[in-house]
Amino acid sequence: MALYALGDTHLSLSAGKPMDVFGGAWENYMDKLARGLGVLTDDDTLVLCGDTSWAKSFPEARDDFAFLNAFPGRKLIVKGNHDYWWSTATKMRRFFAEEGFHTLDILHNNAWLHGDVALCGTRGWFYEEDNSHQGTHDEKVFLRECIRLKASLDAGRKLLGASAGDPGHPESGAGGGVGVGGADGNGVDGDGGMDGADGNGMDGDGGVGGAGGNGMDGDGDPDGELLAFLHYPPLYEGYRCDEIVDILTRYGVRRCFYGHLHGPSHQRAIEGAYRGIDYRLVSADYTEFRPFRIT
Ligand SMILES: [Fe+2]
């Protein structure tokens, strides 16, 4: 019952953008991925940390997901900046169900259990986003990502038996929780993890008070570990997203896995401990197309 993370598989079986054209590590990357994913067994969970497929639609993504689904084990998909096929949770799950992709689900405004570990995540934020609107900081998108991360961590806390609510925020109030998230049951069986956020994806963030307290004492800490999976690196040489790091810190996350960085950018990746959190880059071209084993 192993847990793995792998980012940036950039599958393109139908989208016409195979990564082999970049040469180097990407040459024959589908063969490498097939070998790498060959370690998976039925009880395993693999978190895919974004940029999973180049496809722009479900029909175009079908072959890519069929490729992933053919390997044993559950695969939970985090949104990357190139996942243009991404849609609402309901539509994605309907597509997976209709196609028989029963090993696939999403990690987005929700959380999942793997043993006594809660898997949480969202796309995250990177300074590149600042340049996407003529150099302006897209505050709305940024805040939405922070809310999504908190929603997922709240859902993770619930799965671990703790109350939702930002544990380090005195106004949050354990037991308040957010309108999104709400992973039902334990999500382990592959059909749980409902996120209730589909549609506009951001209708939640209720976060209203609750049982009072700050969540750090009265309601206790979760009985297990919260792991964070992001697409964008919260830390990078010369860059740090304080808001994301702060959220991870407040929720007691000790390990964070991220992707997005490729080729020469690997050299500027920051790994290891920073403010009590261990960061790992798991982009496929960094891990030699092998899933990074976490547990
Ligand atoms: Fe990527």
Ligand SMILES: [Fe+2]
């Ligand atoms: Fe990316």
